[in-house]
Amino acid sequence: MLCPCGCGETLNLRFFGNRRPRWSVAWDREARPTVRPSIWRRTGCGSHFNLVRGRVLWC
Template sequence: MSWLTKSWQALARSLEAAHRRLRDRLRPDIRVHMVTERPTQLRPHRLYVTRQADGPAFGFLLCPCGCGETLHLRFFGERRPRWQVRHDARGRASVTPSVWRQAGCRSHFILTSGRVRWC
């Protein structure tokens, strides 16, 4: 492979990475919204969290890939899968462990400080 081809490929990879970083920075953060019951209509960039007496119960958010599916997250009990949710002073959501859809779009991501990090 010639040096010109290698240089062109390296440039293309760099531009793709820069595009991904810029696109991710321009997207709004995902923020926690506490609700008393599951909303009927979900809005993008919001993690709706229902509560029970001893803490968060369930979370609902639109899949960040854009497929339009609602993701259901359980934050309590012994049943798996189960996640933990936190938010900072600005309301930006963090969810652990990663969220991995086993059907549909098969998205796999980590939500940290309101930002989606694709796995």
Template sequence: MRCPCGCGATIELMVIPEARPRWSITTDAQRRPTLHPSVWRKTGCKSHFWVREGRIQWCD
């Protein structure tokens, strides 16, 4: 996915069970994704956010 801050960086999130760190993804009835845990870029723009029901929720 592209970083939602607009910096243009590509974010790769591992969802396979063997991966560490690993994110889980679920979808609701409208097929909107929710990721767990949050996404926190340690380099570059250093964005920290949740994806919940297809929307970005920024962390303080």
């Protein structure tokens, strides 16, 4: 996915394997994703946000 701040960077999230950090995704009835835990870019723009029911909630 692209970073929602508009910086244009591609975010790669790990959903499988033993390495951390690792995220999980759940889909609601309307196919909107919720990703846990929050996504925090420690490099580049430094964005920190939650993706809940397809909406970005900034931290």
